[in-house]
Amino acid sequence: MKKSQEIGTVGGRVRDWQRWAPYAAVAWSLIYAVLGVIWAVSGRGFPFAPEAVSNIMEPLLGRFGAGVAWIVVMLSGIPAAVVGAAMLRGVGGKVFRPLLITAGALLTGILLLLMTGLNLLVKVGYIPGVILGLVTAEKIQAYMESWTQWATIHQFLCLIGGFLWLAATVCYSRRSGGACLYCGRQDSPEGWTSTITAARWGRIALYVAMVAPVFYAFTRYAWALGFPLGMGEERFRSGQESGLWIGGLSLATFGLVGATLMLGLVQHWGEVFPRWMIGLAGRRVPIALAVIPASIVSVLLIVGGIGIWSGLNQMVVNLVTGGAENKEIIGGLIFELGPTLLFPVWGVALAVATLGYYYRRRGQCKVCGRGALSQPTQQRAKSNEVQS
Numbered sequence: 455m456k457k458s459q460e461i462g463t464v465g466g467r468v469r470d471w472q473r474w475a476p477y478a479a480v481a482w483s484l485i486y487a488v489l490g491v492i493w494a495v496s497g498r499g500f501p502f503a504p505e506a507v508s509n510i511m512e513p514l515l516g517r518f519g520a521g522v523a524w525i526v527v528m529l530s531g532i533p534a535a536v537v538g539a540a541m542l543r544g545v546g547g548k549v550f551r552p553l554l555i556t557a558g559a560l561l562t563g564i565l566l567l568l569m570t571g572l573n574l575l576v577k578v579g580y581i582p583g584v585i586l587g588l589v590t591a592e593k594i595q596a597y598m599e600s601w602t603q604w605a606t607i608h609q610f611l612c613l614i615g616g617f618l619w620l621a622a623t624v625c626y627s628r629r630s631g632g633a634c635l636y637c638g639r640q641d642s643p644e645g646w647t648s649t650i651t652a653a654r655w656g657r658i659a660l661y662v663a664m665v666a667p668v669f670y671a672f673t674r675y676a677w678a679l680g681f682p683l684g685m686g687e688e689r690f691r692s693g694q695e696s697g698l699w700i701g702g703l704s705l706a707t708f709g710l711v712g713a714t715l716m717l718g719l720v721q722h723w724g725e726v727f728p729r730w731m732i733g734l735a736g737r738r739v740p741i742a743l744a745v746i747p748a749s750i751v752s753v754l755l756i757v758g759g760i761g762i763w764s765g766l767n768q769m770v771v772n773l774v775t776g777g778a779e780n781k782e783i784i785g786g787l788i789f790e791l792g793p794t795l796l797f798p799v800w801g802v803a804l805a806v807a808t809l810g811y812y813y814r815r816r817g818q819c820k821v822c823g824r825g826a827l828s829q830p831t832q833q834r835a836k837s838n839e840v841q842s
Contacts, residue, residue, distance in 0.1 A: 472628075472635050475621035480538035482615045487531025500524075501608040510765035513571040513609065514757075515564070517764070526564060530615070534561055538619075541626035551630050558623030565616030566753050570609045572761035575754040577601065582711065583704020613753070637819035644825075647813045656810020657720045663803035664716065667709035670793035674699070674706035684785015712751065716804065718744060719811040741815050745808055752805040759797030766791070 493500040502516040502523035509516075515523050537557045545554065577600060584594055600606060625635060633640045645651070676683050677699040682690040693699050718724025724744060727734040769791060818825040 470636075471621055472625050475618055476538060476542055476625050479615070479618040479622035480535050480542070482618050483531055483534040483538060486527070486611075486615065487535065490527045490531050493527075499604060501605055510761045510768075511571055511573040511576070512605075513569050513612075514760060514764065515568040526568070530561065530565065534619075537561075538622060541622060544630065546630045555623060555627050558619055558626065562616050562620040562623060565612045565619060567757055567760065569612035569616075570754070570757050572758040574606065574609050574613075575758035576705075577606065578751075578754060579705040579708045582708045613750070616753070617749070634819055634822040634824060636821040637816060637824060639819060639822065639824040641824075649814050652810045652813035653720075656807050656814060659803045659806035659810060660716060660720050663800050663807055664713055666793060666796035666800035667713040669796065671706040671710045671713075673789045673793055674702040676789075678703050678706075682785075683789040685789070716748070716807065719748070719807050724811070725815060741812060745812055748804060748808040748811075752801045752808065755797045755801030755804065757801075759795070759799075759801060762791075762794045762797060766795070 489499075500520075500523075502513065502520060504520060515526060534557075537554060540550070541554055541558070545551075577597070580597060584597055624638070627633075628635050628638050631640075646655070673683060677685075677690070677693065680694075685693075718739075723739075725739055727737050727739060729735045770787070816825065
C-alpha cells in the first residue's frame with residue numbers, strides 16, 4: 455500500500471489534485487490572512503457589510519454581525535494554515551486525526567455555505583438570459599459590472615478556498631487512514647461505493663434533484679405565457695408591464711438546461727460523447743467535466759436555498775401585509791416560493807447524484823490496482839448502464 459502511494463506521487467500532472475491541493479489550501483489561507491490584515495489596517499474592503507444582516511441575497515456569515523465575521527476571517531487565515539501544515543506533515547493518532555479532519559470539514563462548510571450567497575446563484579442563473587438577449591442593454595451592462603464588484607470576487611475566492619480545503623481534508627483522511635491517496639479504497643469491500651450500488655442510489659438522487667428545476671420552470675414559463683397561477687391580477691399585470699416575467703425565463707431556461715445536463719449523470723451520453731458532437735463523438739467524457747460543474751452548482755443551490763429559507767418569514771409577512779387575499783397568499787406560497795424552497799433539496803440531491811456518478815465511473819485505480827471488476831460484475835454493471 456505504501457509503495458503504491460509513493461508511485462502515485464510522482465506524476466507531476468495538473469489533474470493529480472491529490473498532490474497539489476493540500477499545498478494550495480495552505481497557500482489560500484495564507485493569502486486570505488494577508489487580505490484580513492489589509493482590511494483591518496486600511497479599514498476598507500471588508501466583505502461583510504453591516505447592511506448584509508437583513509439581506510437574504512448576501513452571504514449568511516454577514517447575518518451574525520461584523521464581530522463573528524471577523525473571527526471567522528481570522529480563523530480562516532493563519533490558524534487554518536497551521537491545520538493544513540499539520541495535515542501535510544501527517545500528524546495523526548486517535549486524538550489529532552479526528553480533530554484535524556473535523557477542523558478541515560468545518561472550514562470547508564464555512565467557506566462554501568456561509569461565505570457565499572444567494573446573489574451568486576442569481577448571477578449564474580442569468581447567464582443564459584444575457585447570452586440570448588432576453589434582458590435590456592442597460593440590465594446587461596449592470597449585470598456585467600456586478601461581476602467586477604469586490605463582494606462577488608470575494609465569494610468566488612471563498613468558493614475556490616472551500617473546494618481546496620475539501621480536497622485537502624479528503625487527502626489527509628485517506629493518507630492517515632491507510633487508504634489509497636488517489637482513489638480512497640482500502641483492502642476491505644467497497645460496499646455502498648461499489649459501481650453497481652453507487653449507480654442505484656445515484657439514480658434515485660438524480661430523480662429527486664429533477665423535481666425542483668422542472669417545477670420552477672413550469673411556474674416561470676406559465677407567468678411568461680400569461681397564466682398567473684394564483685397571483686393577484688394587479689401584481690401579475692405589473693410584472694408583465696415591467697418585463698419581470700420575461701426576465702424570469704432566463705432562470706427557468708437555465709433550470710431546464712441544468713435538469714437536462716443532470717441526466718448525463720445516469721445516461722450513457724454522460725460517459726461517451728454522442729454522435730452529433732462533431733470532433734468528440736465516441737470519446738469518453740472526462741469525469742471531471744461532469745463532476746466539477748455539478749459540484750459547484752450543487753453548492754450554489756444549497757447556499758441559495760438556505761438564504762431563501764432564512765428570509766421566508768419576512769416574505770410571508772410581505773404577502774400578508776401587502777393586502778393579498780387568502781387565495782393569493784396560498785398561490786404565492788405554492789408557485790412563487792414553493793420551487794425556490796426546494797433549492798436545498800435540489801442541491802443536496804445533485805451532490806449525491808454527482809458522487810454516485812464519480813463512484814460509478816472511476817473504475818480500477820491505476821495507482822493501487824484496486825477496483826478491478828470480475829467478469830460477472832462487469833456484465834451486471836453494463837446491464838445497469840444500458841437500463842439507465
